[in-house]
Amino acid sequence: MRLMRPLITAAAVAFALPALSQTDPLPSWNDGDSKAAIIAFVDGVTTEGGDDFVAVADRVAVFDNDGTLWAEKPAYVQLYFAIDRVKALAPQHPDWTTTEPFASILKGDIDKAFAGGHKAIAEVIGATHSGMTTEEFNSTVLDWITTAKNPETGRPVLDMVYQPMLELLAYLRANGFQTFVVSGGGIDFMRAFTEQAYGIPNPQIVGSSGKLKFDIVDGKPELLKEPDVDFIDDGPGKPVGIQMHIGKQPIAAFGNSDGDLQMLQYTCITDGPRFCAFVHHTDGTREWAYDKDSNVGQLDEGLSAASTYGWTLFDMAKDWKVVFPGTQ
Amino acid sequence: MRLMRPLITAAAVAFALPALSQTDPLPSWNDGDSKAAIIAFVDGVTTEGGDDFVAVADRVAVFDNDGTLWAEKPAYVQLYFAIDRVKALAPQHPDWTTTEPFASILKGDIDKAFAGGHKAIAEVIGATHSGMTTEEFNSTVLDWITTAKNPETGRPVLDMVYQPMLELLAYLRANGFQTFVVSGGGIDFMRAFTEQAYGIPNPQIVGSSGKLKFDIVDGKPELLKEPDVDFIDDGPGKPVGIQMHIGKQPIAAFGNSDGDLQMLQYTCITDGPRFCAFVHHTDGTREWAYDKDSNVGQLDEGLSAASTYGWTLFDMAKDWKVVFPGTQ
Ligand SMILES: [Ca+2]
Ligand SMILES: [Ca+2]
Numbered sequence: 001m002r003l004m005r006p007l008i009t010a011a012a013v014a015f016a017l018p019a020l021s022q023t024d025p026l027p028s029w030n031d032g033d034s035k036a037a038i039i040a041f042v043d044g045v046t047t048e049g050g051d052d053f054v055a056v057a058d059r060v061a062v063f064d065n066d067g068t069l070w071a072e073k074p075a076y077v078q079l080y081f082a083i084d085r086v087k088a089l090a091p092q093h094p095d096w097t098t099t100e101p102f103a104s105i106l107k108g109d110i111d112k113a114f115a116g117g118h119k120a121i122a123e124v125i126g127a128t129h130s131g132m133t134t135e136e137f138n139s140t141v142l143d144w145i146t147t148a149k150n151p152e153t154g155r156p157v158l159d160m161v162y163q164p165m166l167e168l169l170a171y172l173r174a175n176g177f178q179t180f181v182v183s184g185g186g187i188d189f190m191r192a193f194t195e196q197a198y199g200i201p202n203p204q205i206v207g208s209s210g211k212l213k214f215d216i217v218d219g220k221p222e223l224l225k226e227p228d229v230d231f232i233d234d235g236p237g238k239p240v241g242i243q244m245h246i247g248k249q250p251i252a253a254f255g256n257s258d259g260d261l262q263m264l265q266y267t268c269i270t271d272g273p274r275f276c277a278f279v280h281h282t283d284g285t286r287e288w289a290y291d292k293d294s295n296v297g298q299l300d301e302g303l304s305a306a307s308t309y310g311w312t313l314f315d316m317a318k319d320w321k322v323v324f325p326g327t328q
Numbered sequence: 329m330r331l332m333r334p335l336i337t338a339a340a341v342a343f344a345l346p347a348l349s350q351t352d353p354l355p356s357w358n359d360g361d362s363k364a365a366i367i368a369f370v371d372g373v374t375t376e377g378g379d380d381f382v383a384v385a386d387r388v389a390v391f392d393n394d395g396t397l398w399a400e401k402p403a404y405v406q407l408y409f410a411i412d413r414v415k416a417l418a419p420q421h422p423d424w425t426t427t428e429p430f431a432s433i434l435k436g437d438i439d440k441a442f443a444g445g446h447k448a449i450a451e452v453i454g455a456t457h458s459g460m461t462t463e464e465f466n467s468t469v470l471d472w473i474t475t476a477k478n479p480e481t482g483r484p485v486l487d488m489v490y491q492p493m494l495e496l497l498a499y500l501r502a503n504g505f506q507t508f509v510v511s512g513g514g515i516d517f518m519r520a521f522t523e524q525a526y527g528i529p530n531p532q533i534v535g536s537s538g539k540l541k542f543d544i545v546d547g548k549p550e551l552l553k554e555p556d557v558d559f560i561d562d563g564p565g566k567p568v569g570i571q572m573h574i575g576k577q578p579i580a581a582f583g584n585s586d587g588d589l590q591m592l593q594y595t596c597i598t599d600g601p602r603f604c605a606f607v608h609h610t611d612g613t614r615e616w617a618y619d620k621d622s623n624v625g626q627l628d629e630g631l632s633a634a635s636t637y638g639w640t641l642f643d644m645a646k647d648w649k650v651v652f653p654g655t656q
Contacts, residue, residue, distance in 0.1 A: 057529060134571055178531070191575050201385060202575030203506070203531065212571055214564040214590055221594045223571050236542040243462055243540055243551050245573060247519050247530030262542055266549045 025171040028164040028322040034277070034314050038168065041275040042175050045251065052273035056176040060250040062206075062242060062263060063169070065183035065190060067256035067297040068279050069198060071160040073288040074152050075110075075296055078189050079121065081144055083110065085128035093127075102127070122229065125186070130210060130227040134188055137225055141192035155324070161197055163325045164314075165254075165279070169198055172252070180250075182206045182241055184234035184259055188225065206241040208233045238263035256281065257297040261305055268309060277312035278302055286323045287316060353499040356492040356650040362605070362642050366496065369603040370503050373579065380601035384504040388578040390534075390570060390591060391497070393511035393518065395584035395625040396607050397526060399488040401616040402480050403438075403624055406517050407449070409472055411438065413456035421455075430455070453514070454555040458538060461550040462516055469520035483652070489525055491653045492642075493582075493607070497526055500580070508578075510534045510569055512562035512587055516553070534573045536561045566591035584609065585625040589633055596637060605640035606630055614651045615644060 029035040044052035045059060066072035086096070086105045096102035101120040104113035114120050129137065148157045169179050179200055183190060187207030194200050211226040233241040239262050242250065253260070253267035256279040268276035278299060281290050291299040306313055316323065357363040372380035373387060394400035414424070414433045424430035429448040432441035442448050457465065476485045497507050507528055511518060515535030522528050539554040561569040567590050570578065581588070581595035584607040596604035606627060609618050619627040634641055644651065 187572070187575070203573065205575060209572060212568045214567040214594065216593060216597070219597070221567065221590075221597050223567060223594075239542040239549065239551060240540045244515070244537060245531060247515070247533060262549075265544060266542065266551075269544070269547070269549050 025174065026164065026167050028167055028320060030319055030321050032319055034312055034319040037312050038171075038275070041252070041273065042171065044273050046175050054251055054273060058248065058251065059172075059175070059177040060180065060246060060248060061172050061177045061252040062180045062182045062246075062250045062254070062267065063165070063198075064255040064257070064260045064263070065181050065185050065194075065207075067281065068254055068260075069161060069165050069169075069181070070157070071150065071162075071287060072256075072297050073290070076185070077145075077148070077157050078125075078185050079114075080148065080151070080157075081141065081189065082124045082128045084144060084148075085140075086124060089128065126210070126227040126229070129186060129189070130225045133222040133224055134212065135222065137188055138192050141189055145193050158193065158197060159326070160324055162279070162320070163322045163327075164320045166198065166325070168254075169200070173199070177252070178204065180204045180206060180242075180246060182233065182238050182263060184208055184232065184237075186210075187233075206233055206245045208237075234259045236262045239266035242266065251275070253277075254279065255302070257299050258301045261302050264302070264305070264311060268311060275312070276306075276309070277314055278306055280313040280315050282315050283317035283320070283323065285317075286327070289317075353502065354492065354495050356495055356648060358647055358649050360647055362640055362647040365640050366499075366603070369580070369601065370499065372601050374503050382579055382601060386576065386579065387500075387503070387505040388508065388574060388576055389500050389505045389580040390508045390510040390574075390578045390582070390595065391493070392583040392585070392588045392591070393509050393513050393522075393535075395609065396582055396588075397489060397493050397497075397509070398485070399478065399490075399615060400584075400625050401618070404513070405473075405476070405485050406453075406513050407442075408476065408479070408485075409469065409517065410452045410456045412472060412476075413468075414452060417456065450557065454538070454557070457514060457517070458553045458555040460553055462540065462553060463550070465516055465553055466520050469517055473521050486521065486525060487654070488652055490607070490648075491650045491655075492648045494526065494653070496582075497528070501527070505580070506532065508532045508534060508570075508574060510561065510566050510591060512536055512560065512565075514538075515561075534561055534569045536565075562587045564590045567594035570594065579603070581605075582607065583630070585627050586629045589630050592630070592633070592639060596639060603640070604634075604637070605642055606634055608641045608643050610643050611645040611648070611651065613645075614655070617645075 026035055044050060045054040047053055063069055066076050083105055086102055090096055090106055097106060101113040101116060101124055145158060149155060150157055150160055172179055181190060181194055181200055185207050187205055187209045190207050191202045191205050194205050195202065209230045211228045211230045213224045213226055215222060215224060231237065238260065250267045251273065252275040253264045254277050255264060264276040268274040281288055283289060290297065291303065354363055372378060373382040375381055391397055394404050411433055414430055418424050418434055425434060429441040429444055429452060473486060477483060478485055478488055500507055509518060509522055509528055513535050515533055515537045518535050519530045519533050522533050523530065537558045539556045539558045541552045541554055543550060543552060559565065566588065578595045579601065580603040581592045582605050583592060592604040596602040609616055611617060618625065619631065
């Protein structure tokens with residue numbers, strides 16, 4: 001009989017393991033503080049009668065996009081889109097060959113083109129994101145993004161979403177949360193792919209925007225995208241975007257840079273059960289390692305705030321078993 | 329045997345009648361073209377495999393508020409709120425006793441106060457809807473609206489929602505629709521009562537807005553309401569508001585005035601199954617009778633468009649069995 005016991009135990013373990021992994025809502029997360037903190041938070045707000053219970057209607061979670069849900073290095077995907085549009089539209093704009101920042105883009109000198117910083121970026125976005133209907137723009141983005149590749153890794157940009165964050169989105173939704181994207185990226189740009197990429201429908205996408213103009217052209221109603229900036233959904237703009245689009249304070253917020261600081265403050269500096277976290281880009285092997293000194297996705301003040309307020313840091317190297325879907 | 333048949337039939341009818349009325353989704357609507365058109369539309373878009381089937385994700389219905397979901401006569405409820413705020417805040421603004429339009433409001437001469445039209449209204453809204461946090465404003469509106477009464481009928485303003493439209497909202501939602509308010513009214517003003525009044529949560533309220541400013545005051549994050557106008561969700565602004573907040577074209581739109589014309593054009597001048605209707609204020613006995621010549625809720629161009637495009641007119645006197653909840 002003694003001989004049988006280890007065999008029975010081994011069999012029990014063999015059957016138990018698949019069952020356990022089936023019920024793990026976050027299989028791409030390593031066991032550790034981050035995963036435990038997420039699960040404890042969700043258990044708390046969903047336990048009826050518990051001190052931390054939150055009604056389903058108030059389970060609002062907000063997510064930054066670039067660097068939080070998908071990769072933002074070597075530069076924002078939307079910037080590569082704008083650069084490709086400059087090239088595609090150049091024949092209609094002969095003056096661009098002699099006007100910066102367009103001239104440098106057309107010569108392939110991207111660094112020089114954007115040496116002008118925000119102003120140069122705004123000019124390129126304005127020129128490439130206006131002069132068409134919202135419907136036309138949507139098709140253009142969709143056509144582009146389904147074949148676009150990251151210039152450094154060569155991987156399709158749509159494959160460079162973070163698998164652990166997809167699981168987090170699904171886990172929250174399975175627990176009654178409404179998940180929103182709250183990003184500095186263009187709202188019309190994002191909506192071309194966010195439902196497919198993240199399972200988040202258009203009304204739950206909050207972003208930066210240009211002015212729109214309604215008109216009826218050839219008997220057909222349309223919304224024309226104009227070059228003027230309407231709203232910048234970044235930094236102190238993020239709580240404003242949240243109020244405009246959602247109209248209630250979130251109970252969970254996820255970002256990766258100082259541009260998310262005010263969104264996390266708005267969400268977590270308050271009473272009641274709250275969860276705030278920064279994705280900390282610590283993995284130079286599987287992704288990129290950067291924070292304080294990065295020109296894209298700088299995380300500096302945010303790190304101090306996380307330490308002051310006890311927000312969670314998702315340590316990409318340590319916490320994530322997998323970074324991108326279908327990789328190890 | 330022949331004698332038995334009518335009896336059986338009578339019994340069947342007796343049992344069938346209560347069952348029929350239980351399943352009538354629009355009990356406050358009289359039988360007629362309007363009710364039949366609504367039901368035919370909903371049946372069409374929900375019949376899987378049918379020509380008019382629309383996926384649940386695309387079942388978006390938009391509703392104007394003033395004059396479409398609740399009464400707007402003798403003037404917008406939000407204007408009465410602003411007037412009461414002027415009176416409440418007057419001690420802190422001694423200059424108002426000599427500055428128009430405030431002076432006339434304080435003297436009780438509302439007509440004179442608003443003789444200046446849009447400019448006077450904007451000034452009063454700016455002065456009474458700013459200088460506090462969104463949270464403080466929300467409580468102020470909620471306190472006010474739960475006791476506010478219509479100056480002509482004496483009924484609580486929250487009781488002057490239209491029972492048939494509440495049934496329409498519920499019927500659409502029961503059939504997989506997402507229902508949105510898209511109103512010229514203030515977004516923060518509406519959100520104080522729209523969930524309670526219409527069962528529509530804050531993220532589904534689209535309205536006019538003032539600028540907001542994020543700040544941390546005494547360690548507490550807050551959004552301060554500023555006096556500058558940010559967005560006017562009226563006329564051609566309605567399709568813009570729809571794109572910003574919803575990001576897809578609705579398949580059903582309901583309004584009552586020319587300010588809704590572009591929203592109905594955007595929704596219904598397109599292929600595919602669509603439903604557009606104006607609430608036509610034809611009932612001077614139970615409500616107010618007005619259209620072309622009204623200073624509030626003018627419906628003129630809209631009537632022509634409805635005739636051109638075959639949109640439905642909800643004839644309040646003829647189509648509605650009941651106007652307000654709990655009345656006959
Ligand atoms: Ca980011
Ligand atoms: Ca109206």
